[in-house]
Amino acid sequence: MNNMEKRNQTTFPGFLLLGLTEDPKLQPVLVSLFFSIYLVTILGNLLIILISISDAHLHTPMYLFISNLSLNDICLSTSTIPKMLVNINENSQSITYKGCLTQMSFVLIFCGMENCLLAVMAYDRYIAICHPLRYTVIMEPCFCVLLILLSLLISVVDSLMHILMVLRLSFCTHLELSNFFCELPQILKLACSDTLVDNILIYLSACIFTGIPISGIVFSYVHIISSILRMSSSEGKHKAFTTCGSHLSVVSLFYGTAFGVYITSIIMDSSRKTAVASVMYTVVPQMLNPFIYSLRNRDMKEAMRKFFSHLASFL
Numbered sequence: 001m002n003n004m005e006k007r008n009q010t011t012f013p014g015f016l017l018l019g020l021t022e023d024p025k026l027q028p029v030l031v032s033l034f035f036s037i038y039l040v041t042i043l044g045n046l047l048i049i050l051i052s053i054s055d056a057h058l059h060t061p062m063y064l065f066i067s068n069l070s071l072n073d074i075c076l077s078t079s080t081i082p083k084m085l086v087n088i089n090e091n092s093q094s095i096t097y098k099g100c101l102t103q104m105s106f107v108l109i110f111c112g113m114e115n116c117l118l119a120v121m122a123y124d125r126y127i128a129i130c131h132p133l134r135y136t137v138i139m140e141p142c143f144c145v146l147l148i149l150l151s152l153l154i155s156v157v158d159s160l161m162h163i164l165m166v167l168r169l170s171f172c173t174h175l176e177l178s179n180f181f182c183e184l185p186q187i188l189k190l191a192c193s194d195t196l197v198d199n200i201l202i203y204l205s206a207c208i209f210t211g212i213p214i215s216g217i218v219f220s221y222v223h224i225i226s227s228i229l230r231m232s233s234s235e236g237k238h239k240a241f242t243t244c245g246s247h248l249s250v251v252s253l254f255y256g257t258a259f260g261v262y263i264t265s266i267i268m269d270s271s272r273k274t275a276v277a278s279v280m281y282t283v284v285p286q287m288l289n290p291f292i293y294s295l296r297n298r299d300m301k302e303a304m305r306k307f308f309s310h311l312a313s314f315l
Helices: 003-010 027-054 061-089 097-130 132-138 141-167 184-189 196-229 234-267 271-282 284-296 298-314
Strands: 015-017
Touching: 015 061, 027 061, 027 284, 027 298, 061 097, 061 141, 061 271, 061 284, 097 132, 097 141, 097 184, 097 196, 097 234, 097 271, 141 184, 141 196, 184 196, 196 234, 234 271, 234 284, 271 284, 284 298
Parallel strands: none
Antiparallel strands: none
């Protein structure tokens, strides 16, 4: 470990998370709002997981992936919101250097995992609709678990690369982050040392680890739509569109908000407005995903009805 890394880890005090606003009158509102969002996110995604496990009809690859997406959403929300609530409650804005790197690594891992899982789910729908007779052969349990583990491995490797690059940086006196969590681009803006290599790595990893999953999703849905249009049965078309509708909604929500944050960071001079935009991809999709899958998926709605019916009879 070189002297720069030692200085960062021993004498560097950490960062200040300025949050979404410094207005003391709005702090209680933010606590109530984000605590409610966090509670809904946890309970909603836990419900999806419990229903997928308890109902034998949902023991299929599609619901295995949905359950893992829900678990990932819980982890992503837990990486950011609790620290924000603690800081507001304690009237503190500080986060240690190690704490910031830890939070940033988890955010990168779970955002990357969500990205990969959405691509895997698109592939699952592609096989189910375009190759239905081979579906059970291709999407066997071991292969599905392998896809999930591969997604996790890719996400961890991507996160580790960024963290190792950040460790080589030195920071000066300006330690304020205009966000409610440690976000990689804002960390790089505070560095005194050269960040050219870090910025190149961000763009390269975005092209590879985001571009490939998006290309896979587009490829899958081009073939899916083509197969649906060739179906002669209107009932079959409706069922296929219903099956894919919830996933398409989640994909649009996740990538739409992430793209919106990217555009906002370019056209807006105010970093505080960029922080508000960051909420849209780190908080909002994770809260809405359970509602999308429960309201737009007929099998999930039926399983949910049975679950609550059994729960009511038990109580």
